[in-house]
Structure formats: structure tokens, C-alpha cells
Amino acid sequence: MASLELRQVAVEYTMKRTRQPLLALRNISLSVAHGQFVALVGPSGCGKSTLLNVVAGLQPASHGEVWLDGTPVVKPGRNRALVFQSPSLLPWRTVLRNVTYGLELQGAPPREAAQRARRYIDLVALNGFEESYPHELSGGMQQRANLARALATDPELLLLDEPLAALDPQMREVMQAELQHIWLQTAKTALFVTHLISEAVFLGDTVVVLSARPGTVRAVVPIDLPRPRTGQLRRSPRFRQLEDTIADLLQTELPTRLSSI
């Protein structure tokens, strides 16, 4: 478990050709308690992936600070795992060896790594494909392998960047339930990016709504639905109500984004 604290984080990129600065994130302050599941939603390009990269320690914040369990984040660490938006599987490794990859980098003994990996391959329903190469998998299967790799390292803080985006709706709901299950069992802290409002409501303890670029926290919506959440719950009035609230918050972001083009 880990507690995460972002203090007035801003990230500015410099565009390569024009040398113009581009403000991706502005004044993000957020605090995530031990074992909390935070879903992040926001318009495309508002800086969600950037935010996860900063928390992962892959890129520095231009302003502000990120604290994890009382230590400032300056570089990647074994207490975090990031599931990339685009599956970054090693093309020359089989699924099994891709899933063991994170464990291998962290020095786990091979046999133990393979055992853990098989567990998570089962979990993401990829059994039978352990010896397949990534190019032999569909986009959604690659994403599941990608997810299994991060889960297998058993991090305290899970950073998930649209990990279910390439799945069909049925598989997606199954994987949402699996994720909830894993999270309930292991009580990890999680930061989960999605474009699907129902997914954010289903999984999140809170849903953080970001504004259009430069992204800043527009609203934090607590999700007061009981756990474990089930498929039935999706059809309850309260669930629908929460979805509408978030949809409205996102809707107000649309005009500004369109007018800024």
C-alpha cells in the first residue's frame, strides 16, 4: 500500500520544431490515501498519460512535487508499476517471458517468476497463449498481457493508462470485475485512466475529472457504491446518477476545447 500526494504539479513540454512551450498539466493537487482506487477521466490530450508518467518517475514535473509514502518521486521505483497506453511488449519474447519480464528486471528467481506469471496469465484469460509471440495476439490480448506483466510485479502503486481500451465490451466488463477483485484482495493503491465513464464509476473510490488542456483537477467525485460491485449495480439508479454527474462535468469541457482549436 502506498499513499500518494501531488502538490501543484505542472508539466510543460517544448515542441520540437517550433520550440513553443506547451502546458500539458497545470496546478494539479491530489491526495490519494493508502489503498484507494482513483479513476482519472478527462478529454483526450489533457495530460492524463503525462500525469501517470510523472508519478511513475519517468519524467520530471516542471513545477510542484510528487510524494509517495513521504518520499519525493524522482525516478522509477519497484513500488510502482505502469501499464502503458500502447502495449509495450518485447516482440522477441513469448507472452510468458513478457509477463516475467518485470519480475526478472527486479531480480526475482526465474522459477518463481514463471509461477507468478502463469497465475496472472490465467487471470487475464490468456492461458494457452504462453508460448505465442506478441505479433500473434490481437490488440486486446496484447493489452491483457501488458496488464498481467504489471500485476505480476505486485507493486504498491498501480498506474494504469487505459489498460482495457482495446477490449470488446463483454471482455472489458469481465476484466473490470477481475481488476476490482485483485484490488480488493491486495488492497493496492491505484491510479486508473479511462475514457469510459461507466468504467470509472464501476472501479473508482473516487473519480477525478480533469479539464481540457492544460489539464487541471475540475472535480473529485466520490463514488459511494458498496463493494464488491457487480454487473447488476451498473443498472441501479445511483450508478446512473453518478455517470450523469461525471458526463455533465466532462460535457462542460467540450466547448472550451473546440473553441481553442
Place this chain on the structure above:
Amino acid sequence: MDQIIETSQPEMGGRATPKQATWGTFTTWHQFVQAHELRIIPLVGVVTLLILWEAAPALGWVKPIFTSSPSRIVQAAIWLFAHGLWNDIVVSLSEFGLGFGLALLFAIPVGIVLGWSRRLHALFDPFITALNATPRVALLPLIILWLGIGLESKVAIVFLGALFPLLINTIVGVQTLDTNLVRCARAFGASDRQILVTVALPTSIPFIIAGMRLGVGRGLLGVVVGELVAASAGVGYMMNRAGSTFQTDKVFVGVLLIAGFGYTLTEILKRIEAHVSMWRPQETE
């Protein structure tokens, strides 16, 4: 009335390979030819060439002293093998093997280091480019001056010939990093060394093998030219002596030996390449 029919099929794990056609499955000659087209075409080409080669001097179209002929070459080969050709082959092979081996031992680690470190690469790049652009044959007089006409000078020339394709390909291979994979490894807390071993090296292996294929050609060129110019043994030396006394058949034995050796080595490397790039998507015909 609509009916929903459920069908289920077991999922297939692993790679699916199309069934290989075998002898028994063909009913007609035509089908057999079609299925093995790509093997038959080169065979036909080679056989036709051999027939023409044998026929041309026999029919008086050309003088055998210029073209020789397959049967003469076989006779010459038999004679040569009985009179010390083995020794020449051993000499040439050791020159090639030592030079190529040293080039591998040197180029791969150095290539990895130069591919990894931008600063070192910037420092050495002008030398590599300049030396690579210099025909190695131009260095032969110097090398002979330094190392004499024995084994060492030929090893050196093979080494120099094979070195640059190997070195340059290894450098490019290590530099061709997928940034996504590097970020991913970093996110798992990988050290530079781990990124080198798990990302950079696997990426560069196909490049290194392609470099070896180029290097084989350059190395063989070194052996032959070196032996033609200054040697006291070796296949090239034998060819030089035979050539200067108009023994065309013997010259051809040397040519075929070298061609055969180069071809075999290149084929072996192609196989290795196919084996290590099993993970690549296969193009379907």
C-alpha cells in the same frame, strides 16, 4: 422463427503452420512442379549452365584454355587434392577463420559500447567512416611491409575487411532502440545494463548477423587478394601459380572452392537469421 445457434471451437495455442505438402499428395507431375517451383527453378538454371559449359568447348565454340569445362575441372580437382590442395585449403581457412573470428571478437563488444555511448561514437565515428571508405586492398602493401607474406598479413587483411561491416551494423543495431520498450523497462526500474541486455542486444542481433553476411564476402576477398599478391601457400596462391602457367582448369577449381565456401557460410547465416527472428511476423506469399 429465429434461432440462435451456439457454436464453440477450442482455442488454438501456439503458432499455426500451414500443412507441408509431401510427395504422396501429388497426383500429377504438373502439381508437383507447381508445389516445388521455387526449388526447381534454380536447379534448372544450374544444370543448364553446366550443360552449356561442357558443350561449348566440346563443340568448338570456345577454346578450353579460356573457359575450361566441368569435366576438366573435376579431373583437375582430383589431381590437386592428391597433390597438396588440402594444405592450401587449411592455410586459407585458417587465415579466414582467424581474421573473421578476431573481427567478431573485436567488433561486437566495441560496437555495443559505441552504439550505447553517444560521446564515444562521436569521437570514433570519423575514423570508422574514413577507414570504411578506404579500399582495404590499398593497405595491403603496408600490411605486407609490417607483417610479411606469412599467415599474419592475410589474417590482418581479413580482419580489416570483415571488421567494418560488423562494427557499423552492431553500432546501428544498438542505436535502433524502440523508445517505448526502453521507457517500459525503466518504469520497471531497469538499470542501464539491464536495458542493454534485455532491449538493446536482442534488437541488434539481426543487424549483427546481416553484418556477418557482408563480412564473409569482404573477408574472402581479403584472403584471395592477399594470397594473389603475396603468399607462399593457400588457395589464392595456388590459383595464381596455375594462372601464370595457363592451367585454367586449376584456376577454376580455386574459384569454385571459394564460391562454394562463401555460399555455404552465407546460407548458414541465413538459417541462423531465420531462427533468431522467429518472433517476427511472417510475410505470407
